Every structure is written in C-alpha cells, then in structure tokens.
Amino acid sequence: MDTTQLLKGVLDAAVLAVVEQADGYGYDIVRRLRDAGLGEVGDASVYGTLRRLYSAGALSSYVVPSDGGPHRKYYAITAEGRRALDEQRTSWASFADAMGSLLDTPTPALHAIGAKK
Amino acid sequence: MTNATTTPATDAIEQFAASVRAHLADLPAEDADELVEGLAADLAEQAADAGDGFTLPDPAQYAAELRTAAGLAAAGALAPQPKKPGLITRAKAWARRQDERVRATTLGAWTMDLLASLEPAWWVFRGWIAYVVLGWVMGTGTPMPRNLAGWLILVALVVVSAEWGRGQWVPNAAMRQARRIANVGAVLAVPVVLVGLLAGAFTRVEYVPMYNSALADDDIVEDGLYLDGQRIENIFAYGADGQPIDQVRLYDQDGNPLSTVGAIASDDDWTWDHDAWDPMPGSVVLVPFVSPGVAPAWNVFPLWTADVDPTEHDDLTIDQGDVAILPPTLPFAGIPALPVTADDEAADDADAAAGDEAAADADVADGGDAESDEIADETSTSPEE
Numbered sequence: 001m002d003t004t005q006l007l008k009g010v011l012d013a014a015v016l017a018v019v020e021q022a023d024g025y026g027y028d029i030v031r032r033l034r035d036a037g038l039g040e041v042g043d044a045s046v047y048g049t050l051r052r053l054y055s056a057g058a059l060s061s062y063v064v065p066s067d068g069g070p071h072r073k074y075y076a077i078t079a080e081g082r083r084a085l086d087e088q089r090t091s092w093a094s095f096a097d098a099m100g101s102l103l104d105t106p107t108p109a110l111h112a113i114g115a116k117k
Numbered sequence: 118m119t120n121a122t123t124t125p126a127t128d129a130i131e132q133f134a135a136s137v138r139a140h141l142a143d144l145p146a147e148d149a150d151e152l153v154e155g156l157a158a159d160l161a162e163q164a165a166d167a168g169d170g171f172t173l174p175d176p177a178q179y180a181a182e183l184r185t186a187a188g189l190a191a192a193g194a195l196a197p198q199p200k201k202p203g204l205i206t207r208a209k210a211w212a213r214r215q216d217e218r219v220r221a222t223t224l225g226a227w228t229m230d231l232l233a234s235l236e237p238a239w240w241v242f243r244g245w246i247a248y249v250v251l252g253w254v255m256g257t258g259t260p261m262p263r264n265l266a267g268w269l270i271l272v273a274l275v276v277v278s279a280e281w282g283r284g285q286w287v288p289n290a291a292m293r294q295a296r297r298i299a300n301v302g303a304v305l306a307v308p309v310v311l312v313g314l315l316a317g318a319f320t321r322v323e324y325v326p327m328y329n330s331a332l333a334d335d336d337i338v339e340d341g342l343y344l345d346g347q348r349i350e351n352i353f354a355y356g357a358d359g360q361p362i363d364q365v366r367l368y369d370q371d372g373n374p375l376s377t378v379g380a381i382a383s384d385d386d387w388t389w390d391h392d393a394w395d396p397m398p399g400s401v402v403l404v405p406f407v408s409p410g411v412a413p414a415w416n417v418f419p420l421w422t423a424d425v426d427p428t429e430h431d432d433l434t435i436d437q438g439d440v441a442i443l444p445p446t447l448p449f450a451g452i453p454a455l456p457v458t459a460d461d462e463a464a465d466d467a468d469a470a471a472g473d474e475a476a477a478d479a480d481v482a483d484g485g486d487a488e489s490d491e492i493a494d495e496t497s498t499s500p501e502e
Contacts, residue, residue, distance in 0.1 A: 026159045027158075027159035027160075027163055030163070043160075043163065044174075044182035044186065045182050045183075045185075045186040047183055047186070048152065048184060048185065048187035048188075049186045051151060051152055052186065052188045055187075069158065072158065073154065073155050
C-alpha cells in the first residue's frame with residue numbers, strides 16, 4: 001500500500017507532534033519526520049501543512065538569524081495547536097485500535113502495516 | 118529537472134524556487150510569498166544532506182503539493198474536480214427518493230396509486246395543451262376547435278399524446294427525445310395556457326362598457342371627490358367681495374348633494390373615511406353640518422373639524438358628544454374682491470366664482486354619483502330644498 005496516501009490523513013498530527021517536541025524550521029521538521037520513520041513524507045507537503053496550521057492558529061512562528069546563512073523561520077505549537085493535537089491523538093488511538101484488530105489476523109503482509117504504528 | 122552537484126547548486130535552487138513561485142502566481146501574493154519563503158534555504162540544506170543523490174523535483178508538481186497541503190485553491194489543471202452527476206441524473210434520483218418517501222405511508226401509497234390511475238387524463242389534457250399552444254403559434258388559436266379541421270387536429274394530438282403515454286410510437290432514441298421535450302414543454306405550458314385563457318376571459322369582461330364618457334378611462338372608481346387625482350377633503354367658498362362664505366350648499370349637475378366624502382355621506386354617523394384618508398398625525402377629522410331634526414349634511418361647506426387625533430380612533434367612529442367641533446382652517450383669510458361689472462349680476466358672479474375656486478373647473482369624479490351621464494348636461498337646474 002502506498003504510504004503517502006496513509007500519510008495524508010495524519011500529516012497534521014505528525015507535524016504538530018514533531019513541533020510539540022521542539023520548535024523547528026521547515027526542513028528541520030521534514031528531517032525529524034523522516035528520522036521518525038515517515039521516510040516518504042514529501043517536503044512540499046510538510047511546508048504547505050506548516051503554512052496551513054500557522055494560518056489556522058495551531059502554530060506560531062518566529063525568525064532566528066543564523067550565522068553565515070539565511071534567517072530561519074521557526075514554528076512553535078500554540079495552545080490551540082496542543083488542543084488539536086490532543087483531539088487527534090484520541091481519534092488516532094481509537095482508529096488504530098480498530099484497524100489493528102481488523103488487520104491483526106492471518107495475512108502477514110498486512111500485519112506489517114499494523115505493526116508500523 | 119535539474120541535477121544539483123555535490124555542493125549546493127545555489128543557482129539551480131534559486132531558479133527552482135522562482136519557478137515554484139511562478140506556479141503559485143494565481144494565489145494572492147502574500148500566500149504565495151509565504152509558501153516559498155525559506156524554500157531555497159530548506160532545499161539547500163536538503164541538498165547538502167542528500168549529497169550526490171539530490172535531484173530537484175518538478176516545480177509544477179512541487180507547487181501543486183505545496184498548495185494542496187496548505188489548503189489553498191488549486192490551479193485548474195492540477196486538481197481535477199470530482200465530476201458531478203448531470204442535472205437530469207440528479208433530478209431522477211431526487212424524484213425516486215421522493216417517491217419512496219411518499220410511498221412509505223399508507224396514505225402516500227394510496228395517493229400515488231390514485232395519481233397513477235389518473236395518468237390517462239393527463240395524456241388527454243397534454244394533447245389539448247399542445248392544441249392550444251399550436252393554435253397560438255399559428256395565430257389562429259381558440260381554446261376549442263371551431264371547425265372540422267380543428268377537431269381533427271385536436272383528436273390527432275390527443276391520440277399521439279395518449280400513445281406516447283402508453284409507451285407506443287416511440288421506435289427509437291430520437292423519438293424518445295422528442296417525447297421528452299414535448300412532455301417538458303407541455304408541463305411548462307400548462308400555467309401559461311391557463312393564465313392566458315383566464316386573462317382572456319377577464320379581458321372580455323373588462324371591455325363591457327360599464328361607465329359612460331366621464332369615467333370610461335378610470336378602472337377604479339374611488340369614493341369621494343378628486344381634483345387631478347388628488348383627494349379633495351374640504352371646499353372653501355369666497356364671495357365676490359373676497360370674504361369667506363360660511364355655509365355654501367353644493368350640488369352636482371344631477372342635483373345630487375356634492376360631497377367630498379363619497380358614499381358615507383348618507384350615513385348618520387360621523388364616520389372617518391379610512392379607505393380614502395389614511396389617518397396621519399396632524400390630519401383632521403371632518404364632520405358634517407348638523408342641526409336638530411335634520412340628517413347630517415355633508416354638502417354644506419366648508420366642513421368643520423372634530424378636535425380629535427384620527428390615529429387614536431381605531432374604530433373610525435367618533436362619539437359626537439365627546440369632542441369639540443371647530444371651524445376649519447381657511448386656506449386664505451380673504452381674497453381680492455372681483456371687479457364689479459353690473460350691480461344686478463354681482464350676486465350670480467359671486468356664486469360662479471366660489472364654484473370655480475373649489476372644484477367646478479376640474480376633472481371631478483364623484484364616486485358616490487358614478488352614474489353621471491354627460492358632463493355637459495347643463496339643463497338640470499340646481500334644486501333648492
């Protein structure tokens with residue numbers, strides 16, 4: 001199964017979770033998502049998502065000057081973002097439970113995806 | 118696509134970022150700028166991470182991904198809209214849903230069955246509608262035929278309509294299409310035909326002469342006295358000497374009392390004529406001349422006024438005992454006297470002048486006396502009581 005399709009529905013939650021751990025700038029967040037195992041995440045999707053979450057008030061931003069390089073726009077999670085993330089945690093947990101029990105039967109190939117969470 | 122070298126190919130990345138920006142040009146400048154802000158720096162870092170294997174993606178796809186993820190409107194080609202089912206398909210689905218819903222109840226099912234059994238009546242009616250419309254188009258239209266040819270055409274149309282209704286005479290798709298168009302046309306034509314026929318009927322009634330010369334132009338006859346469309350409420354007479362005359366009794370050419378209030382002049386009550394005069398703050402309530410043992414006279418001018426606020430009298434009737442009766446406010450305290458021509462004619466002239474001043478020279482329509490025949494009927498003499 002194409003994981004990019006799966007990612008679409010949960011990218012908001014993933015980005016919010018990463019930013020909740022620590023503030024970060026665009027590519028920094030992409031890198032941390034990939035390091036966390038979401039290797040197929042598209043950087044443009046992440047940048048677009050950051051922009052949308054920022055517009056929605058879930059993220060705030062600030063500019064950090066870097067030595068020798070361009071200034072970096074850092075994103076931080078807001079109270080509203082935390083609330084949204086909590087909601088998505090809850091719904092993801094029940095969704096994952098349901099999918100887990102559905103898929104947690106014979107076919108080993110499908111089982112691998114269930115194990116991925 | 119451009120291949121970057123091991124060192125961040127700054128030029129290529131800048132170029133790529135500009136190209137992405139160009140693909141977002143349809144967005145508001147602010148949105149587009151924010152989307153590509155820091156893009157070059159991010160890509161440079163990504164290129165440094167990836168080393169040799171780094172390739173720049175397709176800017177168009179990249180821009181599309183950016184805007185989709187950002188939830189901003191996609192440029193036409195990149196985000197095909199899900200195709201909506203056609204209007205007819207949706208209308209049919211809607212009709213099917215309504216049918217199921219109605220048939221869910223016993224009464225609904227009974228009604229639908231009844232309507233279905235009445236369908237042949239609709240076929241006949243549809244044929245007749247087609248006949249009327251055809252008649253109008255040909256310019257010879259009458260609701261029902263007046264000769265043999267007309268009857269043959271009507272019967273033919275009804276037969277075709279009925280056969281189509283029974284699913285006959287539609288051998289191919291083209292005929293089915295024709296039937297569909299005819300059906301929709303017939304449904305649309307029903308209200309037009311009915312309204313047209315009713316209007317025709319009314320038109321005939323309207324042209325029956327109901328009024329003679331004086332009122333023939335007016336569709337609506339209002340109560341009361343009018344001057345150029347404006348209601349005349351009160352009349353003030355001045356003598357030849359220019360002084361106001363207290364009590365002038367006026368009659369029309371037929372000897373009817375001339376009243377400004379119309380039909381209610383025959384009532385004994387002081388009824389406020391609500392239809393003609395909207396009671397407005399500041400407007401006056403006119404009262405007739407009264408004296409013991411005589412019916413109130415509405416043709417004695419000027420009418421006096423009751424000291425009440427008409428807006429506070431919903432029932433439009435005023436108790437005569439409760440209110441003060443005041444003389445009306447004169448439009449002029451006095452007017453210039455007429456030049457005296459001959460002694461013996463002075464009195465006549467004064468009467469004529471008073472009449473001119475008030476109403477006699479204008480388009481006067483007294484609804485209470487709508488049967489007045491000829492304005493020029495000067496022969497009748499003014500009756501004196």
